[in-house]
C-alpha cells in the first residue's frame with residue numbers, strides 16, 4: 080500500500096511542484112506524506128475530533144433547499160413570524176452573508192438593529208425597517224441578542240473586543256452569537272470577554288453560501304452556552320434549515336473548518352478535471368453533466384461547473400475567505416499533529432490564485448490559477 084501511495088502522491092504533487100515556484104514537493108516530502116497517510120490508520124478509524132453532545136435539530140416541514148430541484152412554495156412559514164424570540168436583535172457585519180441574514184430576520188418580523196463598518200451597506204436594511212446604531216457597543220447595549228458576521232478572526236475580534244466593540248455594550252441577560260468563520264482560539268477569546276460581562280456566548284458558523292443565506296437555508300454549527308442556543312433557536316430557524324449543537328466553544332469552529340477544508344480541495348480537484356478535459360479535447364460541459372450523474376455528484380459542482388467552463392466567477396464565497404479557511408484548517412490539524420497533505424497543497428494553490436488578484440472573485444476562480452500556469456507551460 081505504501082508504494083502505491085507514494086507513486087500516486089508523486090504523480091499528484093510533482094507536476095504542481097514543477098508548475099509553481101511556491102510549491103516545492105521533494106521526493107522526501109512526498110515520502111513523508113505517504114508514510115503519514117499509510118502509517119496513520121487513524122484516518123480510517125474514528126476521528127479524534129469529538130463533537131459530543133451532538134444534537135441536530137432540523138426544522139419541519141422544510142422549504143426547498145438551494146440546490147433542491149423540487150419546486151415548492153413552502154417558504155410562507157417564514158413570513159410574518161418573529162418566532163418565539165420577542166426581544167431586540169442586533170446584527171454586526173452586513174457583507175455577502177450578513178446582509179441577507181439580517182434581511183430575513185426583518186422580513187420575519189423581528190426588531191433588528193444593524194451596524195456595518197461601511198455604513199452605506201446598512202441603507203437597504205434601514206429602508207426595510209431596521210434600526211441603526213453607530214457602533215458595535217451601541218448595538219449590543221440596545222439589543223437582547225447580537226449576531227456578528229465578520230470576515231475573519233481579526234475583524235471578529237476587533238468588532239467584539241476592540242474600542243467601541245460589542246463587549247462594551249454586553250452584560251447579564253444579553254447574548255452574543257458569532258456566526259463568522261473563525262478558528263477555535265479566536266472564538267474562545269471572544270467568548271471569554273463576552274462572558275466576563277455576565278452575558279452568554281454562542282459560536283454559530285454557517286454552512287451554505289449567498290443563495291442559502293437569501294433563502295433562509297443555512298446550516299448552523301453552534302457551540303457554547305446551551306441556554307443561548309435555546310433562546311435563539313427560533314432566530315436560527317428563520318435564517319437556516321438546520322442547526323447542530325456541538326458542545327463546548329471551539330467545536331463549531333472546528334466542524335466548520337473541516338467542512339471548508341474538504342470543500343476547498345474538492346473545488347481544486349474539480350478545476351484540474353475541467354482543464355484536463357479541455358486539454359485532451361473532451362467537452363468540459365459534458366464532464367460537468369457526467370459528474371452530476373455519478374457517485375461524485377455534488378451540488379457545488381452542478382451549480383459552479385457551468386459558469387467555470389465559461390470562465391465566469393460571480394462572487395458567492397470570496398476566494399480570499401476560502402484560503403483563510405484552509406489556512407485555519409492547517410493550523411487546526413497542526414494543533415493535533417495530523418498531516419493533511421492534500422489540504423496543504425490546496426492551500427498553496429489558493430495562495431497562488433490570490434497572488435493573481437483573484438481574492439474577491441468566487442472561490443471557483445481558483446481554476447484560473449491553474450489555467451495561467453497551464454498557458455505558461457505551453
Ligand SMILES: NC(=O)C1=CN([C@@H]2O[C@H](COP(=O)(O)OP(=O)(O)OC[C@H]3O[C@@H](n4cnc5c(N)ncnc54)[C@H](OP(=O)(O)O)[C@@H]3O)[C@@H](O)[C@H]2O)C=CC1
Pocket residue numbers: 171172173174175176177195196197200228229230231233234237238258259260261285286287288289395396397400401
Ligand atoms: N460568502 C459565503 O459563501 C460564506 C461566508 N462565510 C463566512 O462568513 C464570514 C463573512 O463572509 P462574507 O459575508 O462572504 O464576507 P464579506 O467579505 O462579504 O463581508 C465581510 C464583512 O466583514 C466586515 N469587516 C471586514 N473587516 C472588518 C474590520 N476590520 N472591522 C469591521 N468589519 C470588518 C465587512 O465590512 P465592510 O462592509 O465595511 O467591508 C463586511 O461586513 C466570513 O468569515 C466567511 O468565511 C461562511 C459561509 C459562507
Ligand SMILES: O=CCCC(=O)O
Pocket residue numbers: 260285286287288339396
Ligand atoms: O464558508 C463558505 C461555505 C460555502 C458553502 O457552504 O457553500
